[in-house]
Amino acid sequence: MSDQLAKLVQERVGGEPVCLFAYDLDRLTEHVRTVTESLPPRCRMFYAMKANSADRILRALAPLVAGFEVASGGELAKARVVGAEIPVIFGGPAKTPAEIEQALIQGVTRLHAESVLELHRISETATRLDRTADVLLRVNLAGPFPTATLAMAGRPTQFGISEEVLPEAVAAARTLPGLRLVGFHLHSLSNNLSAPAHLELLEHYRRTVVGWEREFGMCCEVLNVGGGIGVNYADLDDQFDWPHFARELPALVGRFPDHLREIDFECGRYLVAESGRYVVEVLDVKRNHGVDYVLVRGGTHQFRLPVSWQHSHPFTVLPVDQWPSNALRPELHNARATVVGELCTPKDVLARDVPVTRLRVGDVLVFSHAGAYGWEISHHDFLTHPHPEHVYYGDGF
Known part of the structure; x- marks a missing residue:
């Protein structure tokens, strides 16, 4: 834990129970700059806003990434607050006609079409507005794919166009007015932890797209390979090997056709989680039916990721020596703690059966790698508990 964060926490101890999200903007920008600067020519990194769409995060990232990937009209509005000219690509499996119109009026770079009907909706809107929409076809490939936390393709999901329907979709995208088919979108998995496997996935994409070019008599200008690069919450010392990935990527990119001018990544979690x-x-420590429970201010209504993915989220204990009460201070020694929140449900679990050396009521737990899919995916107002603070420190840019 940084000295800045420890100081922020200590300043709050003794008042209302500590409950906050803290974001290190220096750490964020250093990591993202390393990632983007190591990409070879033709490769561009967009930031997937769904991971964390806080204004301070977006403003820190805007100078470093190629643009933002959005999946709703609301995210597009947030992106445009940061900058009217920032390149934006628009995905999502169920775009409304109003969102499509908003995207075209606000000048998104590309729309990722997820069905033949959506192509017709984009065409109708573009024609009415007298505009031309650049589109990628998102395809749900047959696979097989590397093992990852979430499969977005290679199995039945709501995402993308089935390969069986692809000829119809390509024909529609090439003939409907107001559309320009510029390529494909192939986001097939989420939270892949293996750099070699991810390189193999991109090679599979290359072979597939080259085959489609022959089949449909077209030249693909843009290929979006999605995000899917993960974070290992179970072992923080064993993360995706980006240096290896970056070293091998130029040779792979060199095998793509010369007319493919752009290969887009749209990472979220990997850029901001850490x-x-x-x-x-x-707030309390107690034992029930042989289990030691640590009850905290907060819980899965603020940080839903652990219960959503069914994992014990990693944390460290920040000791707080002051104890203002006359009551005996409950504590654990060399025990296994299950950390739970303040909700009226047994599913409100942040970490389960985690070994702790010493942990007392009044101490503070710091959950790491909470910068992505934490606050954004949580049911904030369940039981109407107060919201946490959101604290940003470091220069950021």
Whole structure:
């Protein structure tokens, strides 16, 4: 934990129970700059806003990434607050006609079409507005794919166009007025932890797209390979090997056709997760039916990721020596703790059966890698508990 974060926490101890998200903007920008600067020519990194769409995060990232990937009209509005000219690509499996119109009026770079009907909707809107929409066809490939936390393709999902329907979709995209088919979108998995496997996935994409070019008599200008690069919450010392990935990527990119001018990545979690911390104060410690429970201010209504993915989220204990009460201070020694929140449900679990050396009521737990899919995916107002603070430190840019 950085000295800045420790100072922020200590300043709050003794008042209302500590409960906050803290974001290290220096750590964020250093990591993202390393990633983007290591990409070879033709490769561009967009930031997937769904991971964390906080204004301060977006403003820190805007100078470093190629643009933002959005999946709703609301995300597009947030992107445009940051900058009217920032390149934006628009995905999502169920775009409304109003969102398509908003995207075209606000000048998105490309729309990722997920069905033949959506192509017709984009065409109708573009024609009415007297505009031409550049589109990628998102295809749900047959696979097989590397093992990852979430499969977005290679199995039945709501995402993309089945390969069986692709000839119809290509024909529609090439003939409907107001559309320009510029390529394909192939986001097939999420939270892949293996760099070699991800390189193999991109090679599979290359072979597939080259085959489609022959089949449909077309030249693909843009290929979006999605995100899917993950974070290992179970072992923080064993993360995706980006240096290996970056070393091998130029040779792979060199095998793509010369007319493919752009290969887009749209990462979210991998860019921002590590820069965030979820910091909560211990309110009680008690034992029920042989299990030691640590109850904290906060919980899965603020940080839903652990229960959503069914994992124990990693944390460290920040000791707080002051104890203002006359009551005996409950504590654990060399025990296995299950950390739970303040909700009236047994599913409100942040970490389960985690070994702790010493943990007391009044200490503060710092959950690492909480910068992505934490606050954004949580049911904030369940039971109407107060919202946490959101604290940003470091220069950021």
